[in-house]
Amino acid sequence: MEENKESYKQIFKSTSIVGGAQIINIIIGIIRNKIIAILLGPAGVGVAGIFQTIVELVRNGTGLGINFSGVKNVAENNTDSQRVARTILVLRRWEFGTGLVGMLVVIVLCNFFSNYSFGNDGYTYSIAFMSVTLLISAVSAGQLAILQGLRRIKEMAKATLLGSILGTLISLPIFWWFGIAGIVPSMILTALGSLTVSWYYARKVITEKVQLSLSETFSEGLGMAKLGFFIVVNGFVATISLYVIRVLIRTHLGMDSVGYFQAVWIISTMYINILLNSMLADYFPRLSAIKDNKEASNKLINQQLEMTLLVGTPMLMGMIAFATLAINILYTNSFHSAVSVLKWQMMASFFTFISYTVGVLYLSLNKGWYAIIIETLRQIIYISFVFFGWEYFGFNVLGIGFLIANFVCLVFGVYSAKQLNSFKFSIINVKYILILGSFVGLTLFCSLYLEGFIQYILNGVLLILASAFCLYNLNKMLDIKNWFKARYK
Incomplete structure (x- = not known):
């Protein structure tokens, strides 16, 4: 019975740490979404939602789920200092590589995304510029995966929270000055802010010095990619579904209704993620062990x-x-x-x-x-x-x-x-x-x-x-x- 209580306390502790950060994120999100809705209106919220869906669609298709599978690998090798150092180095290199691939894919397909998403090519250059967020976000996700795999839950929660605060402080003035035209600059600068914060905490992780050639990095990273493949396909299926749903809404009712749906989706996922992210932070490494x-x-x-x-x-x-x-x-x-x-x-x-x-x-x-x-x-x-x-x-x-x-x-x-x-x-x-x-x-x-x-x-x-x-x-x-x-x- 006492063992069960300790397990419950461990679950509750990790949930409360990450959940507390998530709740503050929600408060920040409330302020941000309220101001964005006032400044951009339903159509602007719809445009931002489609941009974000394109990013998530390509990220899920090219990211190989490395950040998620990396958590598992780091957690499993945590007792071996040499092995965990190699795993972290492989994770960082693969995150950079997959992020670079994602950025190039968006640049190549920017005209297609504009025509299919908006019915014209008016957003082609905006989507091309937006592509850099894939590289920045991939590197940032790798840093957070390291913290989570090592079960440094407090640092991970702080990095997520401060990244959200910094992103809000950056994005709101841009929307104020540029309106809908500020969506892409805001996305890029917000991603840079999150990267800066995640790097600050991840650099405190001290590992042994290891040397890995590119061929060794590739071969050792394939294990992450194999597990990540399932995550990629899973996320890709979900994201492409949302993309199709948004296109159906635009076809039936117009861009304002896409904004209504985007609002609902943000609210539902924002609140549910309090629990799911809090749960996953400690639960997945423990279950893997x-x-x-x-x-x-x-x-x-x-x-x-x-x-x-x-x-x-x-x-x-x-x-x-x-x-x-x-x-x-x-x-x-x-x-x-x-x-x-x-x-x-x-x-x-x-x-x-x-x-x-x-x-x-x-x-x-x-x-x-x-x-x-x-x-x-x-x-x-x-x-x-x-x-x-x-x-x-x-x-x-x-x-x-x-x-x-x-x-x-x-x-x-x-x-x-x-x-x-x-x-x-x-x-x-x-x-x-x-x-x-x-x-x-x-x-x-x-x-x-x-x-x-x-x-x-x-x-x-x-x-x-x-x-x-x-x-x-x-x-x-x-x-x-x-x-x-x-x-x-």
Whole structure:
């Protein structure tokens, strides 16, 4: 029992460190997105969203997932100083090389991206200039991967937080002066700011001096690339799906509606990433270290899932209940068309919590094909539902389709984990999924089908009950009450 408490405390500690930084990032993001929405309007937010999608699309296609697989390699070799030094050097060189390839790909295809994304070649040169962000971001991601692999979670969290602050301070004056024309300069300077901060913390990592030829760098990096291949394909499938969705929205409703969708996507991913990034920072290295022990790995997955559900569910319910307020605070009232889509997407995120926690298993076991199949299935369902359901559901199809796709893939993902690692949910997690899932579902129902004061009263009651349930169970796991007594006696 004591061993279990220590494991829960380790999970909570890493979650709170990275999550705390993520929360501050959100506050910064609220300020940044609000000002950008005012300065650029829905069309400008849509243009920025398409630019960002192009960057992510090429990064996922050329980055080979080196930053993610590098975390695993650094973590596995952490006890061997010579080996970890070689791994870090290989990681840095491959990140630079893949970033350079990504930059060249964007330059070559800039005219294609402009015509397909915007229907004309007016953004060709902007996209070409934007390409340099791929090189800068790749190097920065490599620095953060080193910190994460060495489980220097505090330094990683600080680097991420300060990079966000610096990026905001750089970008807002540019948008003020140049409007939409400032999107690309802002992206470049923001990437440079993040690189500067990540380099500052990563340079404190002292390793042994090692000599590696280019051929040795290439051969040793292939191991990272093989695992990274699955991550690349996975991310590429997700990103190209978003790209297609944005083009479909522009075709049906115009660039303003792309901006509405972009707003929803930023809000949903911003808040969900508090938990997912916090979880992944320590969870993935720990799971990789015990991957050959099925009983231990399945136990850790269930412990992580308990923490994720208890911490994350009240957050989802709050976002569903107060989606209109969130849109007003984060953007402007001209984005109100996105409110119902945001509610559906936050409900879908409950299933994401579960599937993401279980899905890390595939990568820790080097069984990335499972992740690729599940992600491909998710995006095929999503795009198909949007394409064929637009006539019946209108703009809301974007949220409803996302919910259906996530649920189907959750079922498939849990089944795959059972076949692969004999995984099954613990009894306590079955209880949490049923109880907390019901809370989230009822909140969605009240938000969509009730109006006025009664909606907020019922949702408020549901949120209080769910929060009390989660806090009570977190206290049993972590002994929060006695911790506070000892600390503030």
